[in-house]
Amino acid sequence: MNGDQQATLLSIRNVTKVYPGVKAVNNLSLEIRKGEIHIIVGENGAGKSTLVKIIAGLIKQSTGDLIFEGEKYSPNSVLDAQKAGINMIHQELNLMQDRTVAQNVFVSREPVKTRLRVVDTKKMNSSCNKILADLGLCFDASMLIKDLSIAQQQMVEVAKAVSRENKLLIMDEPTSSLTQKEIDHLFAITRLLKSQGTSIIYISHRMQELMEIGDRITVMRDGALIATKNISEISMPEIIKMMVGRKIENVFSRTETTVGEKVLSVNNLTGLRFRNVNICIREGEIVGLAGLIGAGRTELAKAIYGKDPIESGEVLFYGKKINRRNYTTRNAVDLGISFIPEDRKAEGFFSGMSIKTNMMEASWRFLFRRGIVKNSVLDRTAEEGVKRLNVATPSVEKNVDELSGGNQQKVIISKWLVHDSKLFIFDEPTRGIDVGAKAEIYSAIDELSKKGGAVLMISSDLPELLGMADRIYVMKDGEICGEVRRDAPDFTQEKVLSIAIGESQIA
């Protein structure tokens, strides 16, 4: 409200962060003013988190400079950032479950009373209780973290950051697990900090929040800055338009297929992070599952695959109900449900083993019923698998680690083809894969559906979903909030994103 408002606290100059194969942040320049609440929005993978992690000292930029309070700022650790007065509230909880609230809030800055560095627990608890009271929280500093609810734990994270000296406070989706009352608290605190001259960078997907609290807003897309505007000068549809303006590469090869029998139908399914889900997938159909991170997409897929527990509801496979008691991954695999995970290296294949072994992995029991392995059968099946999806390799004996990401993905898909799966669940099938290989994976997925396979595809890449899927279910906060069909006029990125964000009325 005075001249100080316009002064720059942090300026980010031409910052680029390169990861193998992708520029997470691409030549980005941005100024954060003193005492402003600066919102950053963007789709999943737009580079928001990478950017703030650079500011908070968690990772180092590849090129570019940060200028903080007029001086060059290049933190080597979180500690350096904290010393400069920059703190961050992380999206995921990062607390010591078996320690008290006070011990967590004051970790690494415990007040000591003698030269022996004895921790003054009394002082620590009382100053922690003061912070908690300021935040309007009604739990005690001496309680153990594991006895608090998730929302309360989130507020401990807030307390932890607020208790430090802050010139710049970064909040990465702090409200994802808070109730409305707690969000109000948090906003009150945020405004208080702002009035004390603290600048705040606020990342969120919840549009109402942004309008309520922000001063300026920056939209990011594919690691680059699209625009920075005053909140008062921009409307929500405009923001969404800027978020989704991602270039659509013409690599999709969706062909018309004839839709057959119902393969999977899920009725009122409730589980770990999702509620009352109703979906169905038919033979020859590609169904997309869109939503923001944390919407419960992967959890739903894992429940269908028998990996995560189901609380209530039923799953029908070819019209037959899967008995909840023997709903295990093994049963799901036997029925013909396959899951192609997001994290290929950790969950998708056996690193260090040959293509052949990896391809057989799901089918041992079926190929060799008497338990004796025949090399000729192995070789023949593996060769067929490699040919079917056109895996670029001189031999099936080759180590999968030596293949490119795209070819690894193809090996995983052929593993399930060998096994004769009926339903294929893809979790982010093209993450970290270059464009050329992407096209091949798309045509492989298309091939699956042409042969009558049913495909459920989770993706954060909207052009990819729109290019491949016949229908898209959109999830938000654990519920299916909408469905868009290819034949509908509003089969657009704007429509999907606005449902995912919860602003369906504006699109």
Added chain:
Amino acid sequence: MNDILKKVPGLMWGSLLMVMFFVIFAPNYTNQRNIINILQNSAIIIIVSMGMGLTILSGQIDMSIGGVMTASAVISAMYFAHIQSPTALDILVTFLIGIGVGSVFGFLNGILIARYKFNFWLVTFAMMSISYGIAQVVTGGKVISGFSKSFRNVTRFSLAGIPMVVYIAVIVSLLMFFLTYKTKFGMHMYAVGASEKCAAQSGIRVERIRFLIYLLSGLLSGFGGVLLVSKTNFASANVASGQEFTAMANVIIGGISFDGGKGGLLGAFAGSIILTAILNGLQLMGLSNYWQQVFTGIFILLIIIIDVISQRMKKTKNTRRVYKHA
């Protein structure tokens, strides 16, 4: 104090029941001499279990404890055996040599694990082999025995009917309790054990904490080694073999979790006495040494099973909680 009592795990009440069993059925179990015997027998293992407890609390483990004890025992014993008429100063030097040997191993463990980020299992296993090996080389397979009375009295001298080694163990334990429950170092050690990532993000110098933990563990093992020479009046290449497993058992019985950051050294202290008391009871009931080992194993298995079951029950409860907030 209340805070510390809370850290006494449920497991230990079961163990106390075992002890009650012996109180009733084992002959002479509550005899004053037997109780002193139990305390005396648990004293040295208490000291090294403190080191083991530290490393496990920090989420890792030090497998070299028994080897380091042995190396420290034989090297200090060799030194002392060379002295014709030892003075108090010689005894002090002998102890410092033992502690020094332990610290060197602890230092190496710490540097390799904390600084160079080598796997703690491999490093401490290698160090275990090296230290047992050194003990073999130094002694040439011989037993060194027959030390002066003054040296033996460091542990054996009886004050108010209780041998010195018990006092030493209590003092070391109190120091360790103070260090872990009261000081900044202790808080940081818990933080590192509970979540290394969280600790690092909070600005704790994780490397330094880990280094100090291994250094301390080595130092305590070295100290335990010399005390063992004084108490048993001999040193050989297998004087402390297998002590790393006994220490591990004590720590587990005391409720320190392998997850790191859960439990406390008070548990290691109590666990040491309980296991010694149980073994002593079995002995009094006429069970052979071999059976005692079997029994220790079964006892640990039981504890692990109880622990796992209670964890699972907690987990299902938490799952529901997550769902309610989804």
